[in-house]
Amino acid sequence: MNTHKHLLPRTLVAVFLLCLASPLWAASLTVEPGRNSIAITDQLNVNVTLKDGNTNDEPNFAVLRDDFDILNINRRVQSISVNGRSESSIIWQLALAPKRRGDIIIPSLEAAGILSEPVTITVTNAPDSPADTDAETFLQVTADKNSAYVQEQVLVSAKLYSKYNWTGRELGNFELDNALVEAVSEDEYVTTINGTEHLVYEVVFAFYPQKSGTLHIPPLQYAAQLRSGGRSLMSFSSGPVRRGRSQPIDIKVKPIPAASGADTWLPAQDIKLTQHFSHDPETLVAGEPVTRRVTIEAKGLLPTQLPPIEFGDIEGFSSYKDKAQTDQQRSDTGVSSTRTETLALVPNAAGRTTLPPVELRWFNTQTGEFETATLPALEVNATLPSTPGKAVNVAQEPETSGGSGKVTVVHRAPMWLIITQAVTGLLLLIVASLYFFVPKKRKSKTVPAGAPSDKALWKQVKRSAADQHWPQLRQDLLQWASVHWNTSVKGLDQLARLAQNPEIAEQLHELDKANYSAQNHSFDPGKLLPALQKLRVDKRDGKTQPLAPLYPTGNP
Template identity: 30%
Template sequence: MTQAHTRRYLKKVILITLALILILLVTSQAFARGVTAQIDHQDAEMGDIITLVVKTDFQTFDSPDFHSLDDQFEVLGSQRSSQIQIVNGNYQAYSRWDVRLTPKQAGDLVIPPFNVDGELSDPIVLHVSEAPKADARELGSSFLESSVNITEPYVQQEVLFTLRFYHLGQFLNGNIRPPSFDHAITQNIRNQFNYQKRIGGKLYEVYEWTWAFYPQKSGAMTIPPQSFNGRIQYRGVLKLVQDKTQPIELNVQPQPDTYPAQSAWLPAKEIRLTEDWQTPNPIRVGDSITRTLTLQADGLLASQLPDFQFKEQAHFHIYPDQPHTNNQATENGMQSQKVEKLAIVPTEPGDIVLPELTLHWWNTEQNTLETITLPSKTLTVLPALTSQNNTFDTAPLPETPETVSRETSTADSTTWSVSWFSALLLGLWLITLWYALKWRRALQNLPSEPTETANLKNDQAWSKSPEMDTVCDEAELDAKSLYRAVLAWQQQASVESSNRLLTDLQRLKAHLYHQEPLAPQTLADICAEIQRLQRQAQNAPAKTGSGQKLEPIYPNES
């Protein structure tokens, strides 16, 4: 086959492969089908108007049956919209229905699943409470009200403060200032949420703001009146609005006497503590065991979550990472999380026992003391393997912080189809690569020449390392740079170490992990020993095989 025929044949293969990939990208939308339903707020009062949104991630001519809502809701109206997007070659189609509802009764009302082209949405629970009795004639064309979810909280317990502005007619402009809470930490929960509410036969527009605050002092607490200034147009008349709320009195309770005195005070709606283990099999002396602790709380800030304390043990060392924290504002308050990773390194063979971990917290929903206990764990540690190359052993190294990503629920069929689709694309790519390599070999008529000279230089390059010479200079000698230089030196070729160098590197490792001070002479001893090994290697015959390399202290740093 000539080169021209080979090129034409390869072009046909590539074009066919690209066409198949394009077809798969377009048709793959048929596998990623789903229907979601959500409401704009899950806690409502009688008279509130709620917006229900049903959305598909595929194009359809079908429509949900909203008559199933008639028993518990009055459907005030609905609107349908469709959208098609092509972003970076990805084809996406959406269908959406916006439905306005008002509850017919108080209680926990269930919005049932909706069926669209055989796909079902999840049911939704709406909590509806009775509205306070009010006469719209007395309330007027606008008014302002404030409320808290609890009037007798514990110190440091989360309190939700809600401010609502009601008006008739058209809103033109206005402003409101964030409230001030004495001796408390404040967190914004919801900023200017808008909906409608029917009161006394009149339909009011409602603007709602929510803050969470955490009293830091027990005793009486007063939330001062809040004010709203603005303008509305009602029945063709321009009106100046100057509304004000009533003050709210709180009685902040101290920490209960029954709460353990040595434990961190944690008043929360719910707290969850979980652990995850990553252990080698089998475990040997010097191996790294990773234990991940995840603490989650409803009704607390991440700054209120305690740090875990671990005592140094005789048969293993514990190296904790910097904890990762996260706060998430929800309609019902703050949700926080703290994740801490621990590297556990056995120092002696035998059975090691990791003690149980106990956490006390106060359940503000049940007003009771709760205790979470992670049981103790016993691990069997074998002696370290004797390395034939006398390679360096290293302590567990700090990990690069991970980005927290939120989970999204997908159907099992979607997960399967994505895996199948990725495997098919990989197969097509491998076929194209095989033909490309075949064509390249056909064009190569001459065998490659041996490169013995280059290989010889590569084998001996480690013995003349300019980086080692620079780092070992008296003016630039420091622990971190020296460790990196030794890493680069070790990666050039297989190197047999000496007992003296191993001992000094163990001291350098312990210093980098702040386990013990480092004598200034240790760095100079490491440099001297490496220089001796360099001279020895220059006079020694070349050796085959590769030894284990040093791991970097900060793997992701360049």
């Protein structure tokens, strides 16, 4: 009997937590292309991920054949632990070749009864062939524009080409005193040049020049270790290291136009203002707060460039402004940022009031003209606190002796609340009864077959380090990092950015030197592995890593 007394509260708590968490456990299907814009001669890598679905479920990829040739499909199962709960994902990695130019839509795919969002891919003409097409490897760096305004986004694409496969490749760093640099995307794919297939490693950078004049982008260095024993992309053993550099680029940077005046300078491709209220503005209640959220959506700007929103004083309302929230999305088309301002509004009295418009002046880099994003004035209505159809008792005199003229309003509980509470109580009783009287079997926890574990991959990392097999260690680290961060990690530079640790970044750089350079190196796995092990322990203990700096001084 005592056991049942202890089990009942636990059961009720479990049911309550299940009700809260169930929306978070819903399965999802996402389609993530490596790039949103490709040439007709390029191959497109697409990851299709089904989270918390049945391992027997698979999308119908045949719907892609109208616009793409499906060159390859790889399927893998991945399992991670999030807050003590195991989450499994099935990931299909597709290699696609476009059949036509123009905007091609990857339609909604379906698996486990879930639909993905459609994705648009822009397919352009094949670019002019690079000058060094006869070389085994070469690097091409191009900018999307020859001139820009101060603080305007300039996208610079660095493409490393190779006729043969490689065991590793790395690009150098852009270090400029007069520009901010952000790496916004990276991808690896195959393209065809003059009838010959080339492996391509592409990194796209966003440059933000900080002063007018000439922005000199210096040559970018690269190193690639080719696979030996073959003259195709299918050879496997390690071979020679190839090094080189790109050509420099000059960008003309124009000063901020005088017409900007005292307004915040916002050179963007697009800016929009949106708002959301926690309650219908037509049904506000005097004395009760309503939350107004206004969001700036900007394409081509960093979050730090977005100004605070000025709401001004609103007659008849008390207002309380919360701390702004910012976010950014990176892709091969650049940076898109948001800034959300939250304002709590409390009507001081009943009646109609007009909220003033919200305006933000910005410079359209596509048209070269100033524009104004606007939320128009909005009329809201507040009523006295009451419940329609219910008895309301109003005391004209206060019960205290202060003489404040306070009005006390007494409400009966609404019928919907009474019914909801009764149904909830009945459901809890049914669940408790089932728990006590239905025979229970212990459920075994299953792990998707073939899913590489963090522990197994970490053992392989330590084994490669002990053998001092640096190329193998590099590959093992990338596999382990992909599972640890639940994302595809393709290079040590990306691993360093995810780790957010200068010591780890330094040792990974030394590992690259050990792999690609004949010069002396100071790589010591005894320094790298303990630092990475700390990341594993922090993840196991639920500790979060600090946010990455907005403007890193190391690798962009």
